[in-house]
Each structure stands twice: as C-alpha cells, then as structure tokens.
Amino acid sequence: MMVLIIGGSGSGKSAYAEEYIGRIAGKGNKYYLATMQVFDKEGKKKVARHQRLRKNKGFLTIEQPIEIEKTLPKIKAGSSVLLECISNLTANEMFLSEDTKKQTRSYTEVTDSVVEGIQSLKQKAGHLVIVTNNVFEDGIAYEEGTMEYLRAIGSINEKLADMADEVIEVVVGIPLVIKGGK
Incomplete structure (x- = not known):
C-alpha cells in the first residue's frame, strides 16, 4: 500500500505521517528515509526537531538525500x-x-529519476508513506531555476498521486482524504 501525504509548510503533515505509519506498521519494521541535506543552522535545527519528534517511535533512520533506490x-x-x-x-x-543554485538536471530528468526510485521502493515496502509539499499555491512567478524545481515537484506529485492507494492533504493539522481511504 502506498499513501501520499501532502500539505503546506508547517501544516502538520510530517507529524501526521509519523502517526499514520505507526498505526499501519504494527510491530513490524519501520524505516524513516530522511532526504534533507543540511547546509546551515536553520537546516540543523529542523533536522534536530524532526529527530526529537520521532524519538522512541521505533524508526530505523536512513539518511539518503539522492538516489532513493539505494536504500x-x-x-x-x-x-x-x-x-x-x-x-x-x-x-x-x-x-x-x-x-x-546551479541546476544540473532538467525537471523531466529529475521527475523520471525520482518516480522510478519510488516505484522500486513501493515494490519492496509493505507500506510506503510519502510526505510532499503543495506547490504553485502562492501565485508567485519565480526565477527560471525555481520554476523548474516547482514544475518537477508538481509533476512528481501528480505521478505519485496516480500511483498511490491513498492521497491525504493535511491542512492546519487536519487530514483530508482526497483519494482512497476507508
């Protein structure tokens, strides 16, 4: 089963995803695939906060910022x-x-790579819960590199939503089932 959890920054999507996977995993193994690369103090604080929040929840953490299939x-x-x-x-x-700030791959290359990696992960996992962000909701036109990045996330989100058994949007901590669900 694959579940896509989407929401804006600070929406509660990560906390909801951890609670959700805790429910469906039962006593089985739970892996947390962390993709954030830390470049500054703010990034370190965010990682530390997430580590504190999932402490004692039984996750085996794997740090994998690229090529998710290597996990x-x-x-x-x-x-x-x-x-x-x-x-x-x-x-x-x-x-x-x-x-x-230097883009090295096109959004189509990145989209294909990320989706292929997740397809492999979906085949191996009994339950796969993926956290992602809403994009294009602020209505702002950014510089071209940022727009390519947003197009890639948008394209990946569409493909993952299609692959997912459930899609849940978290808004102010409230989960709203968009696809699937019971």
Missing part, C-alpha cells in the same frame, strides 16, 4: 517505510553540484 538493500521486504520528503529529494536531485 533498497537496507530495507527488509514488506516493511513500513516513511519517505520524508519529496521537495528535499527533488532539490537534491536537481541541484547536484556544490553550488546549490
């Missing part, structure tokens, strides 16, 4: 997997150089 040998088949999050993974895949 497959580390994951026991049939396990529950939480992938946090698509926006970080997409940025990491799109801006592979040390210069994080």
Whole structure:
C-alpha cells in the first residue's frame, strides 16, 4: 500500500505521517528515509526537531538525500517505510553540484529519476508513506531555476498521486482524504 501525504509548510503533515505509519506498521519494521541535506543552522535545527519528534517511535533512520533506490538493500521486504520528503529529494536531485543554485538536471530528468526510485521502493515496502509539499499555491512567478524545481515537484506529485492507494492533504493539522481511504 502506498499513501501520499501532502500539505503546506508547517501544516502538520510530517507529524501526521509519523502517526499514520505507526498505526499501519504494527510491530513490524519501520524505516524513516530522511532526504534533507543540511547546509546551515536553520537546516540543523529542523533536522534536530524532526529527530526529537520521532524519538522512541521505533524508526530505523536512513539518511539518503539522492538516489532513493539505494536504500533498497537496507530495507527488509514488506516493511513500513516513511519517505520524508519529496521537495528535499527533488532539490537534491536537481541541484547536484556544490553550488546549490546551479541546476544540473532538467525537471523531466529529475521527475523520471525520482518516480522510478519510488516505484522500486513501493515494490519492496509493505507500506510506503510519502510526505510532499503543495506547490504553485502562492501565485508567485519565480526565477527560471525555481520554476523548474516547482514544475518537477508538481509533476512528481501528480505521478505519485496516480500511483498511490491513498492521497491525504493535511491542512492546519487536519487530514483530508482526497483519494482512497476507508
């Protein structure tokens, strides 16, 4: 089963995803695939906060900022997997150089790569919960590199929503089932 959880920044989507996977995993293995690369103090604070929030929840954490399929040998088949999050993974895949402002791959290359990696992960996991961000809701036109990044996330989100058994949007901490559900 694959579940896509989407929401804006600070919407409560990560906390909801952790609670959700805790319910469906039961006593089985739970993996937390962390995709954030830390570049500054703010990033360190965000990672530390997420680590505190999931402490004692039984997750086996795997740090994998790019090429999510490389986690497959580390994951026991049939396990529950939480992938946090698509926006970080997409940025990491799109801006592979040390210069994080220099785009190294097109949005179509990145979209294909990320979706293929997740398809492989879906085949191995018993339950796969993916956290992603809403994009294009602010109505602002950004510089071209940022627009390419947003197009990639939008395209990935569409493909993942199509692949998912359930799609849940979290708004101010309230989950709204968009697809599937019971």
